[in-house]
Each structure stands twice: as structure tokens, then as C-alpha cells.
Amino acid sequence: MAETKVADQLDSLVSLERGEIDRRIFSDPEIFDLEMKHIFGRAWLFLCHESQIPRRGDFFEAPMGTDNVLVVRQKDGGIKAFLNTCSHRGNAVCRAEEGNVRNFMCTYHGWTFGLDGELVGVPGSSLFYKDKLDRSKHPLRKVAQLESYRGFVFATFDETAPPLPEYLGATGRLGLDLLAERGDMEVIPGIQKFTVKTNWKFTVDNVFDYYHPQITHMSAFALGLIPAPPDNYMEGGAKSETGANLEVPFLPTDLHNVVMVGEYGHAISGPDQDALEVSTGVEPFAWRHNDETQARLGRHGSRVAGHPHIFPTTWVTAGGQLSLRVPREPGVTEIWWFSFRDKNASPEENAALLSSHIHFFGPAGLLEQEDGENWAQSTLQTKGLHSREVPQLLKMGLGTSEVVKDDGLAIIDAPINEHAQLWTYHSWREWLRNPTWEELRERTVPHDRF
Amino acid sequence: MTTETAEQARLTAVLLQHEVEQFYYHESALLDAHRYEDWVFLFTEDTHYFMPLRRTVTRRQLHLEFTKPGEMAFFDEDKNYLEIRARKFATGTSWAEDPPSRTRHLITNVRIGEKSGDELQVHSNFLLYRTRLKNDLDQWVGRREDTLRRTEAGLAIAKRHIFLDQTVLQSANLSSFF
Ligand code: FES
Ligand SMILES: [Fe+2]
Numbered sequence: 001m002a003e004t005k006v007a008d009q010l011d012s013l014v015s016l017e018r019g020e021i022d023r024r025i026f027s028d029p030e031i032f033d034l035e036m037k038h039i040f041g042r043a044w045l046f047l048c049h050e051s052q053i054p055r056r057g058d059f060f061e062a063p064m065g066t067d068n069v070l071v072v073r074q075k076d077g078g079i080k081a082f083l084n085t086c087s088h089r090g091n092a093v094c095r096a097e098e099g100n101v102r103n104f105m106c107t108y109h110g111w112t113f114g115l116d117g118e119l120v121g122v123p124g125s126s127l128f129y130k131d132k133l134d135r136s137k138h139p140l141r142k143v144a145q146l147e148s149y150r151g152f153v154f155a156t157f158d159e160t161a162p163p164l165p166e167y168l169g170a171t172g173r174l175g176l177d178l179l180a181e182r183g184d185m186e187v188i189p190g191i192q193k194f195t196v197k198t199n200w201k202f203t204v205d206n207v208f209d210y211y212h213p214q215i216t217h218m219s220a221f222a223l224g225l226i227p228a229p230p231d232n233y234m235e236g237g238a239k240s241e242t243g244a245n246l247e248v249p250f251l252p253t254d255l256h257n258v259v260m261v262g263e264y265g266h267a268i269s270g271p272d273q274d275a276l277e278v279s280t281g282v283e284p285f286a287w288r289h290n291d292e293t294q295a296r297l298g299r300h301g302s303r304v305a306g307h308p309h310i311f312p313t314t315w316v317t318a319g320g321q322l323s324l325r326v327p328r329e330p331g332v333t334e335i336w337w338f339s340f341r342d343k344n345a346s347p348e349e350n351a352a353l354l355s356s357h358i359h360f361f362g363p364a365g366l367l368e369q370e371d372g373e374n375w376a377q378s379t380l381q382t383k384g385l386h387s388r389e390v391p392q393l394l395k396m397g398l399g400t401s402e403v404v405k406d407d408g409l410a411i412i413d414a415p416i417n418e419h420a421q422l423w424t425y426h427s428w429r430e431w432l433r434n435p436t437w438e439e440l441r442e443r444t445v446p447h448d449r450f
Numbered sequence: 451m452t453t454e455t456a457e458q459a460r461l462t463a464v465l466l467q468h469e470v471e472q473f474y475y476h477e478s479a480l481l482d483a484h485r486y487e488d489w490v491f492l493f494t495e496d497t498h499y500f501m502p503l504r505r506t507v508t509r510r511q512l513h514l515e516f517t518k519p520g521e522m523a524f525f526d527e528d529k530n531y532l533e534i535r536a537r538k539f540a541t542g543t544s545w546a547e548d549p550p551s552r553t554r555h556l557i558t559n560v561r562i563g564e565k566s567g568d569e570l571q572v573h574s575n576f577l578l579y580r581t582r583l584k585n586d587l588d589q590w591v592g593r594r595e596d597t598l599r600r601t602e603a604g605l606a607i608a609k610r611h612i613f614l615d616q617t618v619l620q621s622a623n624l625s626s627f628f
Contacts, residue, residue, distance in 0.1 A: 190522030
């Protein structure tokens with residue numbers, strides 16, 4: 001009997017009830033192709049921040065699934081995005097990652113495209129084409145829709161996709177608000193880009209994971225790089241290879257978590273601000289200690305101290321960075337870090353912020369070095385004929401939490417749990433069924449209990 | 451007597467070249483032997499250890515290729531942060547380096563430039579070959595711009611700017627020193 005296609009087994013691949021995931025979703029090439037088509041081919045995807053392309057002719061090359069698009073500042077101040085492939089014979093019309101141009105000239109035969117992607121020049125059009133070529137029919141292929149939300153530029157290849165604010169919903173918008181509200185935000189020049197041998201979903205799963213820092217980032221705790229509660233030590237059995245009990249300072253199990261799960265798969269998960277500030281004695285959220293910001297973030301939003309995630313691959317950090325996880329192959333993902341600062345901050349404030357951006361995440365980051373290690377090894381083990389049959393477990397707090405719906409948000413107040421990860425995988429499965437937007441929305445309305 | 455003076459100057463240059471190269475070989479040996487705390491000792495208190503990001507840009511915009519201090523970077527370290535990094539390895543729980551990676555630092559094309567007071571400008575090329583775990587392999591090639599300073603303890607690194615020959619980094623981490 002022929003093996004069943006993985007796509008026909010979606011129901012058995014992800015189980016919200018059991019909190020189990022089939023490991024094959026992390027390495028199967030057929031699944032990867034379906035993701036590119038049904039998720040990255042349809043979703044609103046983050047391209048860049050408007051501050052990266054301030055002047056006319058500024059461009060930034062961004063990934064959309066397996067395609068590369070040029071995001072370009074127009075003469076009239078607007079923004080357009082089109083595929084970086086010549087309408088003649090396909091050559092890339094731009095081979096720089098970012099820069100400024102008057103137009104894009106293809107280096108194959110010289111077809112030239114304006115900032116708006118229109119074909120404005122064809123060498124020898126009368127001599128070679130006898131003036132028969134209709135230029136207006138061969139512009140660069142544009143994305144179907146492009147919109148900005150508070151300076152964050154997104155695009156989709158699906159012209160039937162709902163407008164961006166609707167796609168983001170209350171949860172996704174809050175995720176971006178939590179970055180935009182810090183001031184007059186701009187991207188610091190320089191996008192860190194590096195390559196990890198991992199499936200992109202491991203990098204997403206990790207965003208919400210407050211169980212791992214105590215072990216993964218143990219060395220950073222030990223050096224005081226992350227503030228740790230002084231008298232709480234790990235129980236439950238982490239023992240070193242010599243048999244010694246590891247005295248791990250940890251985020252206490254009763255640390256209050258705020259989880260928000262939203263339509264289409266967006267989620268936020270992490271400590272409640274008060275719980276975090278009390279337990280660690282630091283106040284990293286001073287920027288929101290004023291009434292206006294509190295009001296704009298709302299009653300629930302202003303308590304969030306964890307990491308928001310915009311489905312499928314945009315992570316906003318509590319420290320003011322945005323990370324894009326770019327799938328290149330089933331087992332290869334590029335991590336891109338966009339780092340923000342407030343245009344009106346003092347040089348001292350900016351220097352301190354830059355230092356924290358550089359020292360936490362990125363390939364030399366004192367935290368992310370260790371994360372990449374875990375993702376790569378986890379991915380590797382999904383390839384073994386027998387290893388891949390072992391399910392991924394997401395059972396923490398399973399079935400114990402109430403979902404409260406308020407202000408358009410679906411909120412879970414609970415100790416550290418794995419609800420946001422499960423929600424991401426659940427939504428991922430629904431996307432892969434390639435439903436209509438209405439169906440997708442209905443199937444990703446959060447349940448009442450988790 | 452001018453020929454003798456010229457010869458003398460050449461000899462001085464050769465001796466200095468030898469001293470600087472030996473300093474780099476010693477430095478490389480410390481790193482490849484995982485003696486990071488001894489390595490940090492080679493830096494001055496006011497050192498600046500910096501690895502900018504590199505971008506693929508057109509020739510016309512080559513001046514924008516590297517980020518500058520004050521912009522994003524892979525490393526932007528003072529002595530304190532170098533010490534923190536060295537101590538992190540020593541915790542025994544810095545998993546990206548435990549099991550430790552195996553490195554080989556090859557330093558070549560050492561060119562001594564301007565000298566002023568007790569400081570020397572030195573440019574060099576490097577190949578850092580690294581293997582990790584069973585079969586991970588990274589190779590980084592690039593160039594370093596150092597300011598070396600004569601101190602009582604010998605030569606010390608007062609500034610090191612490292613320019614990698616990669617834009618999208620082809621590695622999962624930079625848990626090695628350059
Ligand atoms: S492929 Fe671009 S001009 Fe021919
Ligand atoms: Fe982590």
C-alpha cells in the first residue's frame with residue numbers, strides 16, 4: 001500500500017487535546033512545500049520598517065516565502081513592493097541587500113524598471129522589437145497587497161487576504177504596539193542575519209518558552225546578565241553529568257504568565273509585568289509607566305512583559321527588537337534581527353540600548369548562542385527513522401486554563417504553560433488545510449479552555 | 451654612513467615585525483588552547499573590540515558596506531564585556547561552547563603601519579577554522595585592524611576592529627574570538 005501523504009494526516013500531526021506534535025512536520029520536504037504555498041503564499045508577512053527606507057529610491061530586499069521582494073520608497077513618498085525578478089528572462093534586477101537607486105536596471109539585457117516597477121526602458125526597442133513590445137504589459141510583478149501598521153510594512157501575495165489590521169487582530173496589533181509605543185521608533189542601521197540549521201517552527205515555538213531559560217541560559221544567569229530571583233532554586237531533578245544537583249536560579253513556577261491567543265495564529269506569552277518586576281527587582285518597562293501609554297496599550301496590554309508573535313514568523317521582543325525567522329529549506333532558517341531605538345532618546349540611553357541589543361540576541365548574543373544550539377540539535381533528531389516517531393510534547397498546564405475574552409483578546413492568566421506554542425501549531429495545521437479566509441478565521445477562534 | 455642608517459632602520463623594522471608576529475602567534479595559541487581569561491589579559495583597559503555588520507551593496511555605495519560604531523554590530527565590546535564572555539565559558543554551562551569547539555587561528559599578511567608614541571597600527575588577515583560536535587564546520591576569513599600599545603607587560607591590544615568576509619553569516623553562532 002502506498003504511504004499516505006503527510007498532508008492527508010494533518011489531524012494526527014497536531015493534537016491540542018493530547019498536547020502532542022508529530023516530529024515529521026519539522027523535516028518533511030512535502031510539508032515545507034505546503035507551508036510555502038498555503039502559509040507564506042497567503043499570509044501578511046513583515047517586510048521592513050518604514051524608517052529603513054526614508055528617501056525616495058531607498059530599497060530593502062525582503063523575503064516572502066521562497067521569493068525575494070524589493071520594498072521601495074516611491075517618488076510620492078508611498079511604498080511599493082515587487083518580486084526581484086526581471087519580466088524578460090528572470091534575472092534578479094537588484095543584487096544588493098539595501099541601498100538607493102533611481103531605477104532598477106537588469107544586468108542581463110538592460111531592461112530598466114522605475115521605482116514603481118514599471119518597465120521604462122528596453123534597449124533597442126525599435127531596432128530589435130520593431131516597436132512591437134508593449135512595455136505596459138511587462139512590469140515587475142507586484143505583491144497583491146501592501147500596508148503599513150504604525151511604520152511596520154507588511155505584504156501578502158493573496159489579493160483576497162483581509163486588510164492588515166484585520167489580519168493582525170487585537171493580539172497582533174498589540175504585539176506591534178508594544179514596540180511602537182516606546183517612542184518615535186526607527187531601525188538602527190544594520191540588520192543582523194545568520195543561518196541556523198533548524199526548521200523555522202522551532203524558532204517560533206521558542207519565543208513563548210519560559211521553561212527553557214533556567215537551563216539553556218544558565219551561564220547568562222550565573223554571570224548576572226539576566227536578573228535572577230535570589231533564593232529560588234530548581235527542584236525536580238536537573239543533575240549535572242557528575243551527579244551533582246544543579247542549583248539553578250529559575251523563574252518561579254508560580255510566576256504569573258499572561259497568554260493571549262488570537263485568530264490566524266498570533267499569540268503573546270510571557271510573564272505578567274508586575275510578577276516579573278517583583279521577582280527580579282528590575283524595571284525594564286519604564287517607558288510605559290505613564291497614563292497615556294497605559295491607556296493606549298489597554299488594561300491587558302499594559303501588563304504584558306513577554307514576547308508577542310505575529311504568525312507566521314515575526315517575533316517582537318520585550319527589549320525592543322523584531323526578529324524575522326526566514327525559512328530557506330526544511331532544515332535551514334535565517335534569523336534576521338531588526339533593532340529599534342527612539343529617535344528622541346539621549347546618546348547615553350541609545351548607547352545602553354544598543355549594548356543590550358548586541359549582547360542578548362544575534363549569533364554573538366550571550367543568550368541566543370545557546371538557543372541556536374538547541375534548535376539545530378532538535379531539528380537533527382527529527383530526521384532519524386525511529387527518532388522522528390517520538391512525539392514532541394507540549395503538556396505543561398494542559399487542560400487547566402480558562403480563556404477569558406475581553407477587549408477583543410483571548411486571555412489566559414496562569415502559571416508558566418505551553419498554551420501559546422500549542423496554539424501556534426494548531427493554527428499552523430488549519431492554515432495547511434488551505435481553507436478560505438472565513439473558514440480559517442472560524443477555525444482559529446480560541447476555545448474557552450486550554 | 452647613510453647606508454648603515456638605512457640598514458639599521460631595516461633591522462629595526464624586521465625586529466618589530468618579528469615581535470608583532472610572535473605576539474599574534476602567542477595570542478592565537480591562547481585562544482586555540484581555550485585559555486580565554488589569559489587572552490583577555492592581552493587587552494588594555496580602554497580597549498574597543500568591534501565587529502561590524504557587513505552588507506552587500508553596489509560599488510557606488512561601498513562606503514555603506516560596514517556598519518559603524520553606534521550602529522548594530524556582532525561585537526561591540528569593552529574590556530568588561532570581554533571578561534564576561536571569557537567567564538561565561540568558564541561557567542561550564544555555556545552550552546554553545548560545551549562541548550567546546552575546536553579552533554585554529556591562522557594569522558597572515560601582518561602589515562605594520564603608522565607608529566605614534568607607544569602605539570602601532572597593525573593590519574592582518576585571519577582564517578579561523580572551527581569544528582564543533584561531530585561534524586559542524588565553520589570557516590571565517592577576514593581582516594583585523596589593530597592598535598597595539600606598548601605597556602609594562604609588553605604589547606597589548608588597545609583596539610581591534612574585525613571585518614568578516616561574509617554578509618549573511620553562514621553560521622549559527624559566533625561563540626569564538628577573532
Ligand atoms: S533578463 Fe532582464 S533584461 Fe533580459
Ligand atoms: Fe532562549
